[in-house]
Amino acid sequence: MSQNKPDKETSDHASYSLKGTFISVMLVGAFIIVSWAGVYGLFISR
Template sequence: MNEVHGKQSDTPKKEEPILKGTFISVLFVGVFIILSWVAVYLLFILR
């Protein structure tokens, strides 16, 4: 049992990928969706 736990601590930890670009892309998509809804709502109200 101890050998298994010892091997896990000896293995190097994988670095997490940098997700800054993904986060910015998701923000842009969210802003686009919100602006689209606002534009359609304004078209509906103004007509």
């Protein structure tokens, strides 16, 4: 059994850029906040 494979996977994952993931999470978060604000606004207006 070789112990080199986990080291290689770790080094490959370390080289990935997470900028796209961060932007996606921020967009989903913004959508949730806007949706919540819209529903809250409807609730208050009634």
